[in-house]
Amino acid sequence: MKLAKQIEKKLNDQVNFEIYSAYYYLGMAAWCEERNLNGAGHFFRLQAKEELEHAMKFFDYILERGGSIALEPISRPAASYKSLRDVVSAALKHEREVTSRIEEMMDSARAKKDYATQNLLDWFVEEQVEEENSMEKILARMDLAGDKGAGLLMIDKELGKRGRETS
Numbered sequence: 131m132k133l134a135k136q137i138e139k140k141l142n143d144q145v146n147f148e149i150y151s152a153y154y155y156l157g158m159a160a161w162c163e164e165r166n167l168n169g170a171g172h173f174f175r176l177q178a179k180e181e182l183e184h185a186m187k188f189f190d191y192i193l194e195r196g197g198s199i200a201l202e203p204i205s206r207p208a209a210s211y212k213s214l215r216d217v218v219s220a221a222l223k224h225e226r227e228v229t230s231r232i233e234e235m236m237d238s239a240r241a242k243k244d245y246a247t248q249n250l251l252d253w254f255v256e257e258q259v260e261e262e263n264s265m266e267k268i269l270a271r272m273d274l275a276g277d278k279g280a281g282l283l284m285i286d287k288e289l290g291k292r293g294r295e296t297s
């Protein structure tokens with residue numbers, strides 16, 4: 131089944147949005163590391179990498195379906211935050227926006243009876259549950275530890291463990 135133009139456009143928009151997400155998290159990594167929150171910086175660097183992988187999943191899929199890639203400029207992400215809590219809560223808000231975009235794409239794929247795209251999006255639906263949950267968990271831990279002094283350092287240290295140990 132040929133990829134519908136409307137779906138192709140949405141998939142291309144998502145390539146852009148995932149790369150924007152990587153950029154957004156890179157901005158967060160910079161904000162953290164400029165303030166010596168190197169654990170959080172490490173966490174957001176990995177987050178940025180993951181977003182690029184997401185972009186490539188959509189990119190590869192468009193090509194696999196015989197569609198064409200339309201790359202657009204990437205917007206400049208926000209760069210000013212009040213605290214690490216502010217950063218993480220912006221990250222959660224961002225992930226919720228990604229989730230609603232994925233759901234919207236799913237609605238279109240269903241309307242067009244495009245089962246292959248629904249299959250691709252199923253993976254992302256599951257991924258978004260994880261993404262939102264990981265930010266929610268950090269926020270909850272921050273509410274326990276506080277986002278100043280020793281509590282902040284503890285959270286920073288925890289975030290620095292991402293990908294460095296098996297949990």
Ligand SMILES: [Fe+2]
Pocket residue numbers: 148151180181184228
């Ligand atoms: Fe993503």
Ligand SMILES: [Fe+2]
Pocket residue numbers: 151181225228261
């Ligand atoms: Fe994400």
